[in-house]
Amino acid sequence: MRLEYLTGNHAIAEAAIIAGLKFYAGYPITPSTEIFEYLASKLPTKGGVVLQFEDEIASINAVIGASWAGAKAMTATSGPGFSLMVEALSLAIMTETPLVLAYVMRAGPSTGIATKAGQYDVMQVRWAAHGNYELVVYAPWSVQECLDLTIKAFNVSEMLRVPVILLSDATLAHIWERVVIREPPEVSIVNRKKPKVPRDKYKPYEPEEDLVPPMACFGEGYRVLVESLTHDERGYYKATNEVQRRLVWRLVNKVLKNKHLISDSATYLVDDADYVLIAYGSTARSAYALIRELRSKGIKVGLYRPKLLWPLDEEMLINSTIKAKKVFVVENNVGVYVREISRVLRNKEVISIPIIDIEVPTPDEIFEVMKEWI
Amino acid sequence: MDIIHPLDRYLRTDRLPHIWCPGCGIGIVISAMLRAIDRHISEGHFTQDDVATVSGIGCTARATLYLNFDSAHVIHGRAIPFAIGLKVIKPNLKVIVIGGDGDIAAIGGNHLLHSARRNMDITVIMVNNMVYGMTGGQVAPTTPMKVYTTTTPYGNLEYPLNLIKLVSSLNTNYVARASVTHPHLIERYIYNALSRDGFSFIEVISICPEVFGRHIGFRNPVELFNKLKSMIKFKAKPSIDESDIVWGKEIVLGEYVNEYKSGFIKLLYGS
C-alpha cells in the first residue's frame, strides 16, 4: 500500500498499470489526454507499449487487435473521439474482446467546451453502438474511485470478455486527491479464461456455464477466428434465426446473469430518508454535500449513487428508495439518466434536477430546485 | 478435415466452396498467397501457427473466413489498425492484411497511409477490382474514369487513385503490383514481402466479371481475363512514373519499392 496525490486522469492510468495493462493506443483529446501522457511515460518501463494513432478509429481497433494478441489493452477519449469509436465498440461486443475504454466527458454537443465538464453522454455511451447488447459502464466520483473502478473495469472486462467503459468527466479528470494504491496481492486481478481443450476440440465462441467462452489468442496455435458477422460457436457465419437468437441473447445474458459480480453502488443515510437524491460522477459530490448540510438542519435526506451506471442495478435502486416520499435525480445535463430511474421507479414521484454547470453543479444550485418540492 | 488439394491444409475446407462468384480473381490471389506462405513454411522460416490474417469488410475480406490460420474478419476499413495491435504485442507473428480496394484504399485509406509511414511490419495485400463488388457495383476510388457504375450512372467523373504511387511516396520497404492474369508473380511478390521487416504492400489487379465486367461489357470471366491480360506489361524495375493504370491501354506490373530498412518493430523493441 502506498499513498499518492493524483488527478482523476492519473489515477485511471495508474490503475490500468496495476490491472496489468500492456497496450494503450490513443489519439489526444482534452480532457482525457493526461491518461495517454502518463501511460506514455510509465507503461514502457513496465513492458507495455503505447502508440499514438492517426485517429480514434484506428486507436480502438488496434486495442481490439492487441487484446486478441493476449494483452490487456485500453484507450481513452472524450465525446468527439467516442463518437468515432462506436463502430469498433460494437465489434468488441460481437467478438467478445476484453478492453477498457476511459471516457472523460466534456461539455458538448460537438466540440463544445473541451476543458469543461458535463454529463451529457450517459445515454450515448450506453446506446451509441449498433446492435443489441448490454454494456458495462462505471462512473467514479472521486480520484480514489477512478483508481478502484478502473481496476474493476479491467477485471470485469477480462472475466466476461466484454468492453468496459469507465465514465469520468472533465472535473474529475483534473482534481487532485489523496489516493491509496494497492498492488497485487493486496488487490485481486482477474485474467481471461484460457481454453482447457486442445485445438481440434476448441471452439472460440463456445461458452461455459457462466456464458463466457474461454479465450485463445493469436499465436497460441488454436487457429482462432475473430468474426464480426453473426457466428456460431466455431466462429462460422450463419445467417439463421437460430444462430442469431442464440448469439444475441447470450451476449446480453452473459452480462445480466453475472450482474451480481459487477454491480456496484453506494448509499448514504437512505434508511430513514424522506427524500433520496440520486446522482453519479462528480455531481454526486455536490448532492452529498447538500445532504450533509440538510441533515444538520434535521431534514431527512439520503443519497443513492450508482457506480455501475449500466446496466442499472434495479433491485438496489428500488431497495434504496423504498421509504422515500420523493426521489430527485441530479445531473449535469438536461436530465437524461432520470428516464432510466423513472422507468424502474414507476410508482414513485421522481423529480429531475438538471443543472448545466461547466464545472460541477453546486449544492446551492441543487437546493434551489429541490426546495420547491420538499 | 479431408486434405485433397495441396493447399487444403491452409484452408477451412469444411467451409468450401467459398462465396466468390465464378471467375472472381480473389480466389486466384488467395491461392497464390497460400503457395507463398507454404514456401516459407517448407523452408522453415516460420510455421503455420505464426501466420495471422486480418481483413475488413468486402468480397476480398471474406478470405479470412476460409483460412486455417489465426484470423480476424473485422469491420470495414479497419483491418490495418487491428493488425498493428496484433503485431506490436506478438512481434513473431507474420501479420497479413487482405482487402479490396474499397476496404483498403477508400474507407481504410488513412490507416494504409499511416501504417506505411511508420514502416509498420505488416504485409497488406490489396485486391483491386476497381469496383464495389459485395454491395452490387458502385464506384470505387480505383474505378477508371467514364465507367458506368450504379452510383455513377452517367459515368465516373473522378480520377482513379494510384495506390502504387501513394504508398511508394511513404517510408515503406516494399511496394509491388501483380495481376491475377499472372499468378506466379503474385506468389513471388507475396513471398518477397514476407521475407522482410517493415511495411510491404502488394496491389493485385483482379477481375470482377459479375459486376465490373458487366459494367464494361465483359460479363464472361474468360473474356474479361483476356482483356486484362492484353493490357498487362511486366517490368523488372518499373519506375513510379509508369504506375498509372490506364484501363484499356497499359497496366505495369513489377516491384516498385524493394528495400530492407529497419521496420517499426525493431525500433520499438530493438533487434
Added chain:
Amino acid sequence: MRYELLIAGRGGQGILLIGRVLGVAASKYSNLYVTCSESYVAETRGGDSRADLIISNNEEELDFIKVRKADIAIFMHQAQLVKFSSLVKSNGTVYVDETYVSELPSNVGWRVLRASYTKLAEREIGNIRVANMVALGHLIGTTKLINPEAVEMAIDEVVGEEWSELNKKAFRLGLNIGV
C-alpha cells in the same frame, strides 16, 4: 477538522504550485485527506489563477469539490481578492501579498495577516518567483495546519531537485515572518 482553503492570484504567481505542495504535504506526509481543484485561464498569462483545497482528517468530510466558504485564503493580487472575497468566511483567516494588495474589504471580520511576499522574495532570496512559497510559509507558520517538515518533503517532490533548495529557503523565510 475540516478546512476549506482558497488560494488565488494572477497567472504566473505560482498559485497552483502552492496548492500542489499543500496537497502533497497533507495527503502523503500528514495522513490527511485532500481535494484540490485548480482553475486558470490557459490563454493569457496574468488572468485568474485559483486553487480550491478541502483538507480533512476524515474522508467522509470531503464532499463538494470546490470551496463554498473558505476558512483560510491566500490572495496574491488585488484583482482576485476583489473577485473572490465573497468565497471567504466572514471570520476567515486571510493572507495577502501587500506587494500587490492595497485595499481590503471593510465589512468583513477577517483575521488578516499581511506581508510583502513578493518584495521579501526579491530582497531576501533574489527571485520573485518564489513569493508563493513565502506566502505558504507564512500560512503554515501561523496556522500550524501541517508540519513544516512535511511541507519541505512535498517541495522536494513537487518542484524537482534543481529548484527545491531555493523554494525551501523561501518557505522558511515565510515561516519566520512575525516570529
Added chain:
Amino acid sequence: MIVDRCKECGLCINVCPQKVLERGNEFNIYGYRYVSPKYIEKCVGCRLCEYICPDFAIYVEVDGL
C-alpha cells in the same frame, strides 16, 4: 478435380496451353457443369490450371514427383 468446388468459370480451360481441359456435361451438387481433364494424356504438368483456379478445385499431380 474436386468437382464440387468447381464453378465452371472456364479460366483453367483458357490458360491451359495443351487443351487438356473441357467443360463437362455433368452437374456438380451446386449445379455447375464442372470441368474435366478430358485429354489428360496431353498434360505436361505446367500447373497453370491449378494456379489460375479461383476455387481450389483443380490440382496437378505429376507422376514420379
